[in-house]
Amino acid sequence: MEQLQHHNFSILAALLAAGMPLLSFCWSALRGKQQKSGYTAIMAIAISMICSIYLFSRYWNKEELNEQVTWFRIGDHSFMAGILLNNLSVLMLVLISSIALLVHIYSTAYMKGDPGIHRYWMYLSLFCAAMLGLVMADNLLLMYMCWELVGFASYLLIGFWFTKESAVQANKKAFIINRIGDLGFLTGIALIYAQFGTLDIKPLFSNEPLWSVSEVVSGNWLGAGHQIPAVWLTVAGLAFFVGAIAKSAQFPLHTWLPDAMEGPTSVSSLIHAATMVAAGVFLLARVFPLFNETVLTIMAIIGSFTALMAATIALTQHDLKKILAFSTISQLGFMISAVGIGIPGIAMFHLVTHAIFKCLLFLAAGVVIHEMQHANQKSQPGSDPQDIRQMGGLKRYMPITTTVAIVGAMALSGLPLTSGYLSKDALLISAFEWADLRFGPTIIIPISLLISSVLTSFYIARLIIKVFFGKQRIYPGNPEKLDIREAFPAMLIPMIILGLAALFPFFSANPLVFEHSWLLEGFDRPETLERMNLYHTMVPAAVNLLGISVIYIAWRWYAENTYPLKTSGFLYRFSYFQWYIDRLQTDYLVRPVMLFSAACASFDRKVLDGFINVVKNAGLWLARLAAWVDQYIVDGLVNGIAGLAFWLGNVLRRSQNGRVQYYMLSMFIIVLMVWLFNFIVHA
Amino acid sequence: MVLSAALFSIGLYGVLSRRNAVLILAGIELMINAAILNLVAFGKFDKVHDAGQVFALFAIVLAAAAVAVALAIILQVYKYYKTINPEDIRQLKD
Structure with missing residues (x-):
């Protein structure tokens, strides 16, 4: 009886967690312009967070909860809707709701005085509700619904300043590219349904009867009572992967994420760094048993390629938020390749740590942009407040922001004592071990990940040094006139909390050995983790040595102004123009479509x-x-x-x-x- | 016959063109007399009964009565309209 009560209470808590932001959304939608303060939204997300923490304490590493009601029926088939609380979902619940709460608090100061702020709170609540629903959904169809909703909320928030032409273009682009992924996801769902006749995640993907009958026997994929050629298994895996590629901004569908930076910075930090883009990785972890060797290999290749590509692009960008966007793409590449390597647990670990430190970096960038905007309005109206060439020497004006940004950067580059060190090393070590067990060329994947991680250290050091250190570039002559101040407390407190969370004690008692992290305990650990100890010492050492040396180079180049390279070289331009991928897509995909549409229009x-x-x-x-x-x-x-x-x-x-x-x-x-x-x- | 035709024509002209009701009445009398004259003239073909002369006598009597009535009407019209010019009496107009 007591057990049952606990059970019901948990369901109530889960429904509250996703329902409160939804209620807040409806309330804001009804109240319209009167809803300026955002206290409703903050209240809702705070309740969500409390419920999430309660659920986390009840279900982390314990028996999972799966509760369903019939959603609708078509003929004899009934579709269920329900919640599934296991390690994966409660972890995401806590992560999303707490980061969302911090970003809400940050936004009260950051978005203050914006004429459209009532819409801002409304959209943010919608996003939170959809995202929390997405992680709790126990049914692929329900998950797909939430998946679309987060995409839609993201579309609304990217185009929040809809009077700006670039923002409108960016949100259309994000929406259209995400449609490609949604199509993949839907194809996957259709294949799964055709094969198993159900879409419930628990019976499908947790080593229970439905899955165990679906072995590949002599070229055929056995389903529930029938069989289809094994190639469909690969196709289904790839279909889900395409969904993840678009949502998590992987090559070649990554181009929407840098453009998505047109939205408010607080939105970028919540949606386009911490939560929504991670939904792709989350999806892959949810349906992980589906993937066969081919799909996993493709995943690892695309992930590591994206990681490397985005890291090289981030080296030369001038826009503060674009650098962070490419950094996000690169880190998501790490996670995707971790899933491809067969360690979704470590991918989730990196997802959590990345969510925290990248959100932190974005919030710090938001402070910088906010203040630069004020300063520019007075000194050089019309100049871009996001251009890092205009910044420099901001350390003396905003010491606390500088400190937390450095913590975030350290975590991103994987220096010891930070959470990034733990997760990134876990990832790299596993990658090397994985390559060791396979044939020769696979070593390219861990090596490219290693290179990406070194490049990461470089570009983030470049960013930090150019923004906070070195000489002041606006009003170099008289610093007194420069009106740049430390951020408001409402912006500082979330950043400090995130900064503390980005340090090691939050994840592991031992700052140097990732295996002790409590987070990894929650997932199946690959047996290789304990075996080859050579890598366990070599990889972190290599990462740190290389990382510290490139940071030193960055310091020499940017802080002491001894930049040796020409900015007109081919490689520089290749990187600066983002490998020309955007341009190629525009020229060879978008333009033919536009031409075709124009032809259709003129025919019409x-x-x-x-x-x-x-x-x-x-x-x-x-x-x-x-x-x-x-x-x-x-x-x-x-x-x-x-x-x-x-x-x-x-x-x-x-x-x-x-x-x-x-x-x-x-x-x-x-x-x-x-x-x-x-x-x-x-x- | 010719005399009677001439008399009829003169009477007709008188009736149509006079501006005095009394003279119109005279015209009518002329026409009646022309008709009577015709009756007398045609009486030559009926010597046995002398129907023409008899009818002529009747007609003369009737004409006298008619004249008496017509004169009475003209007197009344004159009393009513203070004129006996038929041009001025247009109550028959629609």
Whole structure:
């Protein structure tokens, strides 16, 4: 009985966690412009966080909870909707709700005075509700619904400043690219349903009967009672992977994420760094048993390639937020390749640590942009407040922001004592071990990950040094006039909390050995973890040595102004223009589609509309003719008869003049005429 | 016959063109007399019964009565309209 009560209470808590932001969204939508303060949204997400923490304490590493109700029926098939609380979902619940709460608090100061702030809170609540629903959903269809909703909320928030043309373009781009991924996800769902007749995650993906019957036997994929060629297994895996590629901004669908930086920075930190983009990785971890060797290999290749590519692009960007966006893409590449290597647990670990430190970096960037905007308005109106070439020496104005940003950067580059060190080393070590167990060329993947991680150290050091250290670049002459201050407490407190969470004690008691992290305990650990100890010392050492040396180089180059490279070299431009991928996509995919659409439009306008116009004109002429006939012939006849009668009447009236003699004369004439007539007839 | 035709025509002209009701009445009398003259003239074909002369006598009596009535009407009209010019009496007009 007590057990049952606990059970019900947990369900209530889970529903509250996702339902409160939803309620807040509805309330804001109803209240419209009056909803400026955002306290409703903060309250809702705080309740969500409390519920999430309660659920986390109850279900982490314990028996999982799966509760369903029938959603709808089609014929004999009933679709269930429900919540599934296991390690994966409660971890994500806590992560999302707490980061969302911090970002909400940050936003009260960051978005203050924005004319559209009522929309901001509304969208943010919608996003939180959808995201929390996404991680709790126990059914792929429900998950897909939430998946679409987070995409939609992201679309709304990217285009939050919808009067800016670039923001409108960016949100359209994000939406369209995400549609490709959604299509993949939907294809995957359809294949799963065709094969197993159910979409519930628990029976499908947790080593229970449904999954165990679906072995690949002699080229055929056995389903529930029937079999299809094994290639469909690969196709299904790839379909889910495409969904993850688009949502998690992997090559070649990554181009929307840098553009998505048009949204408010607080939104970028929550959606485009910490939570929504991680949904792709989360999806892969959820359906992990589905993937076969081929799909996993493709995943590892694309992940590591994306990691490397995005890291090289981030080296040369000038826009503060773009650097962070490419860094996010690169780190997501790490996670995807971790899933591909077969260690979704470590991918989730990196997801959590990355969510924290990347959110922190974005919030710090938000402070910098906020203050630069103020300073620029006074000194150089019109210049870009996100350009790191304009910054420098900000350390003396905002010491606390600088400190937390450095903590975030250290975590990102994987220096010891931070959470990033733990997760990234776990990832790299596992990658090397994985490559060791396989044939030769696979070593490329861990090596490219290693290179990416070194590049990461470099670009983040470049960012920190250019922004906070070195010489002041605006108003170099008199620093007194520069109106840059430390951030407001509402912005500082979330950053400090995140900064503390980005340090090691939050994840592991031992700062140097990731295996002791409590987070990894929650997932299946690959057996290779304990075996080859050579890597366990070599990889962290290599990462740190290389990392520290590139940070030193960055310091020499940027802080002491001894930058040795020309900015016109091919490699520089290759990196600066983001490997030309965006341009290639524009030229070879978007433009043909646009041309085709233009052709269709002109066909529509010229041929179809022309035809319709001809028909219309013919009708018009016919109508005119009918009108003319009606007016002149039919009406003419009627009017003519009437006119004739009128005229005759008029003529005859003249005879009625009342003169007796006239009447007599006419009588006489008539008699005469009758007589004459008779005379003529008879003669 | 010719005399009677001439008399009829003169009477007709008188009726149609006079502006005095009394003279119109005279015209009517002329026409009646022309008709009576015609009756007398046609009486030549009926010597046995002399129907023409008899009818002529009747007609003369009737004409006298008619004249008496007509004169009475003209007197009344004159009393009513203060004129006996038929041009001025247009109550028959629609």
